[in-house]
Structures are given as structure tokens and as C-alpha cells.
Amino acid sequence: MIETPGLMPTENIFPLFVEAMFTKNFLLIMFLGLCSYIGLTTNSETSKGMSMAVTFVMTVSAILTWPIYHYLLSPAGILGTDLTFLRTICFILIIASFVQLVEFIIRRFSPPLYKSLGIYLPLIATNCAVLGVVLLNIQEGYTYGASIIYAFAAGLGFAWVMLATAAVREKLIMRGVDLFSGFIGAFFAATMVALIIVSYFSVVKL
Amino acid sequence: MAKKSFVGEIIRGIIKDNPVFVLVLGLCPVLAVTTSFANALGMAMAFTFVLLGSNIFVSLLRKQIPPGVRIPIFILIICTFVTIVDMMLEAFLPPMYEALGIFVPLIVVNCIVIGRAEAFANRNPVLPSIADGIGISIGFAVALILIGSVREILGTGELNLVMLSVQDGVPGFYPILAEPLSFPIAPATVMVTPPGAFLTIAALMLLFKIMSDRKRMKQLRKEGYEI
Numbered sequence: 001m002i003e004t005p006g007l008m009p010t011e012n013i014f015p016l017f018v019e020a021m022f023t024k025n026f027l028l029i030m031f032l033g034l035c036s037y038i039g040l041t042t043n044s045e046t047s048k049g050m051s052m053a054v055t056f057v058m059t060v061s062a063i064l065t066w067p068i069y070h071y072l073l074s075p076a077g078i079l080g081t082d083l084t085f086l087r088t089i090c091f092i093l094i095i096a097s098f099v100q101l102v103e104f105i106i107r108r109f110s111p112p113l114y115k116s117l118g119i120y121l122p123l124i125a126t127n128c129a130v131l132g133v134v135l136l137n138i139q140e141g142y143t144y145g146a147s148i149i150y151a152f153a154a155g156l157g158f159a160w161v162m163l164a165t166a167a168v169r170e171k172l173i174m175r176g177v178d179l180f181s182g183f184i185g186a187f188f189a190a191t192m193v194a195l196i197i198v199s200y201f202s203v204v205k206l
Numbered sequence: 207m208a209k210k211s212f213v214g215e216i217i218r219g220i221i222k223d224n225p226v227f228v229l230v231l232g233l234c235p236v237l238a239v240t241t242s243f244a245n246a247l248g249m250a251m252a253f254t255f256v257l258l259g260s261n262i263f264v265s266l267l268r269k270q271i272p273p274g275v276r277i278p279i280f281i282l283i284i285c286t287f288v289t290i291v292d293m294m295l296e297a298f299l300p301p302m303y304e305a306l307g308i309f310v311p312l313i314v315v316n317c318i319v320i321g322r323a324e325a326f327a328n329r330n331p332v333l334p335s336i337a338d339g340i341g342i343s344i345g346f347a348v349a350l351i352l353i354g355s356v357r358e359i360l361g362t363g364e365l366n367l368v369m370l371s372v373q374d375g376v377p378g379f380y381p382i383l384a385e386p387l388s389f390p391i392a393p394a395t396v397m398v399t400p401p402g403a404f405l406t407i408a409a410l411m412l413l414f415k416i417m418s419d420r421k422r423m424k425q426l427r428k429e430g431y432e433i
Binding site: 131 | 237278281289311399404405412
């Protein structure tokens, strides 16, 4: 018999938070959501908007998908049948319809916010970081509280790497180092930032 | 659009439209699972199955799909094939399923698959779509296996060539050679860690850029320009 994980977090929250933000950073260590990372980090304004939108969508997706998996699809849920093979299709539909809904709401009620955030929303529905975080929450068997914290921390990790890389690339492009405006430069910049995290956390153990 | 031959479509997918090195799409699995030759091969095979299935079905249904809701329908079609491949891997190749992890379900949101459905299969008949699927898949597989082999050779000093086969009734990825190929270099562990992935793809792309620039210079000189 499969047991449903509880609602309140029983995991140790601080290590979970640091893991999602640094040691298992979504962009640089787990390689999730790289398309937007390579494409948008030439400009720090766009990377700011994108990372805010991603953090928000990730957190809410975690809030929405956990109950649906554990109370509907899982054999321990109210239906009593094993529907876990439908998880991918369910999650992607939930994320896509949620993103669409948010886009409508923002466009209707807050045009300034729509201008700064709304244009990134359609990109997020097919961002692997968002689907990745909800799949990881299920795979690791986190409790409800821990899964929300994990998703939020992963979003923050996404954000700081986006901003750090955008800062490096933007400055180098402004100084006339043209290599960094292309894909190759983006990968070299990513190598540098990834090396920093990996070497720092191989010296300073958590 | 000019009619192209079946083979021409395949070759276009491998070289001119190479999804990884030219279009720079679908990068997540390219960097994440290429720690070794075996993982790269497994990912490439799962990807091929999904892309072929989605291209065939999108192209068969292209007259029925209403343009307004085409993207959700593409995602549903792709998701069906991803679920099939996910369940088959879990049942028949558990070690590969463990190694690829969440990157098999994440093929659903891979830009290449949705991109091909939108840009090609939705506008072309079945046969060219199959050719396009085969070409793009081979292009993707070549890139994955190239990066995987480079990282394995530089990171461990050995290259373990494997092939999908059945031994004693158990399917799996078994080595082709009795002993892995060994190379006389000191292994640099950084190459199998995440920064190594970024470094490998950056170096390979730089190499291809230099090669194509040289080719272009040669052609320009032949045409009489002085560079």
C-alpha cells in the first residue's frame, strides 16, 4: 500500500532550500530551462522579468499539482486506481491552462505588469524548469509544505543565475566583446558561473 | 516550396538544420544526460521514437486540427508518445530509466519536437514528415553522441561503446567490445561534472564555427574577393 506524504513538511527545510538554490541549481547543475537562459540573458531587464515570471509559475504549479497527484492519480487517492501514468499529461495541461489564465487576468487588470511580465508567460508553459520541478516533487516524495518550499527555492535559484549571467554578458557586450552576444559566448559564460558554484560547494560542505 | 527528395530531407536535418549545433534548441537533455556514450545513445533512441510518432500523427491530422488550438493538440500527441516510451523504458530497460531520470518525461516540452510539429509536420504530407523526423533525430543523435563521447573520453580516459541488444533474454545496453577503448590522457573529472558539459558544447560550437568560416572564406576567395 502506497502512503500519501503528509501536508506539513517533515523534511529539514534549510538544506532543502540551499540544495534547490545552489548545489542542485536548476539552470547550471540540473540543466532545466536552458532555452530561456541562453536566449534571454543578453539583457538584464528581460532576464529580470523572465525570472520573476518563472518563480511565480513554479511556486503555483507546485501548489496545484501536488494535491492532484496524491489525491486523484495515486492509487492511495480517492479514486483508488493507479492513474500515475497520466502524470506528465496532467501536469502539462495544468501548467499550460494556469499560465493562460494568469495571462488573461494580468492583461485585464494590470497593463503595466502585463508589459513587464506578460510577454514571457507564453514562453513559460513549455519551459522544462516548471515541468521539471513538479515532476521532481513527486519523484522525491516530498510533503506538501516541502514541495512548495522546494519550488520557490528553485525559482530563486533560477533567478539569481539568470541575473548573474545577464550581468556578465551585458557588460562584456557593452565593452565590445562581440563573442558574448552569441550562443558560444553564452555557453562560456555559463561555464564560468557553473564552475564557481561547483568549486565553492566542493570546498564548503553543507 | 520546391519538392525535395526523401534522402535530401534527411540530410538537411542532419547538417543544415542540425537541431543542436545550428538551431540551438532542446538543450536540456543535450547537456544533462551526455555524461557517457551509453546515456547519450539511450536518450537519442527515446527522442527518435517520440519525434517520429509525433511527426507522423501531426501530419496525418493536419487537416483536422483547428489552427486556434493547435499547440495544445500537438502537446497532447507528443505526450502520448512520451508516456509510451516512459513506460517501455521502465518495464524493459530499468537501468537506462534510472540514468535518464526526469529527462524522459521532459521530452514533452522539448522545443525541437514542438518546433518540428509546428514548422514542418503541420504543413507537409506524411512521407516528407517521416523524412524530416528521421533527419532531425539523426542530427540530434549525432550531437548527443559526439558530446557524450568527448566528455567520457576526457573525463574518464576511456570510451565504452554500447549497443541495444538482448542477452540471455534480458534487453539492455551491452558493450560491443570486450574492453572499453582507452586513451593515453590523464582523466579530468571536471568534464563529467556540469561545468564540463557547458565547456564541451561551447568548444564544439566554436570549432564548427571556425570550420564553416574557413569554408566560406575559401569560397569567397574562389569567387575573386580579396580577404
